[in-house]
Amino acid sequence: xxxxxxxxxxxxxxxxxxxxxxxxxxxxxxxxxxxxxxxxxxxxxxxxxxxxxxxxxxxxxxxxxxxxxxxxxxxxxxxxxxxxxxxxxxxxxxxxxxxxxxxxxxxxxxxxxxxxxxxxxxxxxxxxxxxxxxxxxxxxxxxxxxxxxxxxxxxxxxxxxxxxxxxxxxxxxxxxxxxxxxxxxxxxxxxxxxxxxxxxxxxxxxxxxxxxxxxxxxxxxxxxxxxxxxxxxxxxxxxxxxxxxxxxxxxxxxxxxxxxxxxxxxxxxxxxxxxxxxxxxxxxxxxxxxxxxxxxxxxxxxxxxxxxxxxxxxxxxxxxxxxxxxxxxxxxxxxxxxxxxxxxxxxxxxxxxxxxxxxxxxxxxxxxxxxxxxxxxxxxxxxxxxxxxxxxxxxxxxxxxxxxxxxxxxxxxxxxxxxxxxxxxxxxxxxxxxxxxxxxxxxxxxxxxxxxxxxxxxxxxxxxxxxxxxxxxxxxxxxxxxxxxxxxxxxxxxxxxxxxxxxxxxxxxxxxxxxxxxxxxxxxxxxxxxxxxxxxxxxxxxxxxxxxxxxxxxxxxxxxxxxxxxxxxxxxxxxxxxxxxxxxxxxxxxxxxxxxxxxxxxxxxxxxxxxxxxxxxxxxxxxxxxxxxxxxxxxxxxxxxxxxxxxxxxxxxxxxxxxxxxxxxxxxxxxxxxxxxxxxxxxxxxxxxxxxxxxxxxxxxxxxxxxxxxxxxxxxxxxxxxxxxxxxxxxxxxxxxxxxxxxxx
Numbered sequence: 001x002x003x004x005x006x007x008x009x010x011x012x013x014x015x016x017x018x019x020x021x022x023x024x025x026x027x028x029x030x031x032x033x034x035x036x037x038x039x040x041x042x043x044x045x046x047x048x049x050x051x052x053x054x055x056x057x058x059x060x061x062x063x064x065x066x067x068x069x070x071x072x073x074x075x076x077x078x079x080x081x082x083x084x085x086x087x088x089x090x091x092x093x094x095x096x097x098x099x100x101x102x103x104x105x106x107x108x109x110x111x112x113x114x115x116x117x118x119x120x121x122x123x124x125x126x127x128x129x130x131x132x133x134x135x136x137x138x139x140x141x142x143x144x145x146x147x148x149x150x151x152x153x154x155x156x157x158x159x160x161x162x163x164x165x166x167x168x169x170x171x172x173x174x175x176x177x178x179x180x181x182x183x184x185x186x187x188x189x190x191x192x193x194x195x196x197x198x199x200x201x202x203x204x205x206x207x208x209x210x211x212x213x214x215x216x217x218x219x220x221x222x223x224x225x226x227x228x229x230x231x232x233x234x235x236x237x238x239x240x241x242x243x244x245x246x247x248x249x250x251x252x253x254x255x256x257x258x259x260x261x262x263x264x265x266x267x268x269x270x271x272x273x274x275x276x277x278x279x280x281x282x283x284x285x286x287x288x289x290x291x292x293x294x295x296x297x298x299x300x301x302x303x304x305x306x307x308x309x310x311x312x313x314x315x316x317x318x319x320x321x322x323x324x325x326x327x328x329x330x331x332x333x334x335x336x337x338x339x340x341x342x343x344x345x346x347x348x349x350x351x352x353x354x355x356x357x358x359x360x361x362x363x364x365x366x367x368x369x370x371x372x373x374x375x376x377x378x379x380x381x382x383x384x385x386x387x388x389x390x391x392x393x394x395x396x397x398x399x400x401x402x403x404x405x406x407x408x409x410x411x412x413x414x415x416x417x418x419x420x421x422x423x424x425x426x427x428x429x430x431x432x433x434x435x436x437x438x439x440x441x442x443x444x445x446x447x448x449x450x451x452x453x454x455x456x457x458x459x460x461x462x463x464x465x466x467x468x469x470x471x472x473x474x475x476x477x478x479x480x481x482x483x484x485x486x487x488x489x490x491x492x493x494x495x496x497x498x499x500x501x502x503x504x505x506x507x508x509x510x511x512x513x514x515x516x517x518x519x520x521x522x523x524x525x526x527x528x529x530x531x532x533x534x535x536x537x538x539x540x541x542x543x544x545x546x547x548x549x550x551x552x553x554x555x556x557x558x559x560x561x562x563x564x565x566x567x568x569x570x571x572x573x574x575x576x577x578x579x580x581x582x583x584x585x586x587x588x589x590x591x592x593x594x595x596x597x598x599x600x601x602x603x604x605x606x607x608x609x610x611x612x613x614x615x616x617x618x619x620x621x622x623x624x625x626x627x628x629x630x631x632x633x634x635x636x637x638x639x640x641x642x643x644x645x646x647x648x649x650x651x652x653x654x655x656x657x658x659x660x661x662x663x664x665x666x667x668x669x670x671x672x673x674x675x676x677x678x679x680x681x682x683x684x685x686x687x688x689x690x691x692x693x694x695x696x697x698x699x700x701x702x703x704x705x706x707x708x709x710x711x712x713x714x715x716x717x718x719x720x721x722x723x724x725x726x727x728x729x730x731x732x733x734x735x736x737x738x739x740x741x742x743x744x745x
Contacts, residue, residue, distance in 0.1 A: 034062030078105030149671035212691035216241035542579030614732025638734035
């Protein structure tokens with residue numbers, strides 16, 4: 001090999017000496033330019049203006065590096081000609097081909113028959129007949145083909161007669177684009193525009209498909225409208241073979257102090273329902289630095305069977321009840337007093353199932369709440385004053401208003417090894433009844449109930465060692481005493497109150513009722529014992545709790561007149577144990593045991609095995625005597641390299657039917673992912689629905705099929721992991737391709 005003859009470094013600090021002198025005369029500092037370095041085995045020059053280089057020639061200028069067998073560079077004009085195995089690196093982009101003609105001053109030029117590698121948000125590679133450089137980070141590719149697949153894998157290709165990429169404006173344009181999947185064209189268009197680097201841009205999105213027994217085959221074409229940086233909308237007309245045409249719209253907005261979204265759905269005429277149908281959801285949130293906050297949560301549908309028959313974006317907060325809720329809250333301080341005031345309007349739309357009728361809840365029109373807190377009075381006492389006014393409206397039941405205040409004093413005493421908190425308060429409730437249920441029923445009943453409680457506990461710790469691991473074990477006994485004298489409340493209406501379930505939080509509550517219409521009499525003591533096993537970093541490995549309530553008097557305040565009252569001395573025993581059983585196994589179990597009947601009233605058991613992302617199995621069993629016996633199993637598991645199975649089986653043993661079932665498969669090919677899911681749900685008491693969803697996703701380009709497949713899997717499969725996250729380092733190990741060589745350490 002010939003000996004390397006020369007290396008020339010040309011520092012380009014100005015376009016020319018004359019231009020530099022002119023700028024000096026204007027007393028302006030010369031704008032610094034990147035130096036130009038030319039390295040080759042042989043260099044020939046004509047003065048200091050033009051150079052020719054051959055033999056592994058390389059020109060470096062800032063972030064631009066150009067390599068070729070032969071280079072000719074004119075420094076004055078900034079013109080560069082390169083031939084023979086040319087490679088060009090420009091920032092994060094790479095080009096390689098036989099011939100390059102380039103203007104280094106204007107960042108323009110032409111690369112003949114290049115291959116390219118664009119290492120942006122996702123790395124894309126491809127070829128073109130010609131790449132034209134239009135300026136900094138602006139390219140025009142003719143007869144281009146590119147993909148995000150790894151070299152040697154051409155499963156899919158996006159082809160275009162002309163492709164323009166403008167990374168300054170963050171926009172792209174393609175003439176006659178075609179998406180080919182295994183040499184089959186699956187999408188084509190006369191032209192397309194698209195955003196670059198995650199920038200939003202108006203235009204058509206990929207088509208939507210699904211199939212179900214209630215709607216038939218369903219297809220739609222969404223259009224995204226980038227109205228402004230803080231506003232956008234998605235409009236999707238779709239057609240269902242069993243129902244007809246439908247329009248779905250979503251509008252989103254975001255500001256410094258508020259945000260929200262509106263979703264609307266309209267079906268002019270349902271073929272089976274023989275009427276128009278619609279759904280509306282409005283979510284608005286407001287938060288300011290002045291202490292004001294607010295929210296609007298409005299949902300409405302046209303009929304009771306809307307969710308049974310149609311897939312919907314309208315939020316369902318609970319079975320059959322759609323909230324129509326709005327509130328404004330102000331939080332502030334007045335000297336040492338912290339206070340919070342809220343004004344609220346709340347209604348519900350109740351969707352009735354003919355085979356499972358329910359009583360609609362009361363509307364709150366309006367509800368006013370105030371809470372004032374003054375802490376550390378005399379260094380000992382905390383005072384709280386909650387107050388409420390609410391008017392309850394109903395079209396069939398008793399209506400009226402309720403006013404209540406509940407001043408409370410507490411004297412908490414806290415230390416590292418113990419806590420002791422006595423509390424006392426008075427609850428005063430008054431009503432204004434508009435339509436008494438029976439003659440002689442009082443129109444303005446009232447009741448005042450004093451109460452007191454004492455909550456105390458100890459915390460013991462010791463060092464322990466189990467299964468070769470150093471742990472810290474705690475032992476935490478706790479006692480909670482409540483005394484509430486009896487007050488007759490049979491003349492008090494029942495607007496929003498029910499009897500609370502027996503659970504661990506309820507064991508340490510002063511009131512056995514949930515709501516503001518009843519305050520139960522009590523003379524009782526709760527005892528509980530908890531132990532925890534903690535690692536050195538404080539992480540909980542295992543915990544176990546057992547608790548029971550002891551009654552010193554029989555109950556006298558019923559939920560409704562005639563409701564059976566408790567006459568026994570002890571509550572059911574609650575016990576719970578859970579934690580990390582093994583390195584990758586967690587388990588939890590809770591039981592409510594009736595010692596009087598010597599039987600379990602309720603229990604749940606759940607376990608999860610999750611050794612790594614993409615490998616998770618969960619199983620649970622719920623038992624509630626006389627009402628619930630359900631088995632729920634779900635999981636995601638690799639079957640082969642790139643292949644994953646997902647599924648859920650939720651079965652009601654009492655009803656002898658499947659509540660929710662899901663089975664699917666997912667294949668991650670590295671640059672594309674296919675998901676297919678079959679779901680069967682119990683949409684109503686006597687109505688089930690089966691739906692098939694599929695999605696074909698091309699990394700860096702988009703997806704075809706049902707857009708909500710991933711959301712569906714996340715909701716139904718606990719611990720589900722997306723196999724193609726944007727950050728490849730977070731992908732499941734079973735979806736990651738092995739290296740082409742064995743790693744040696």
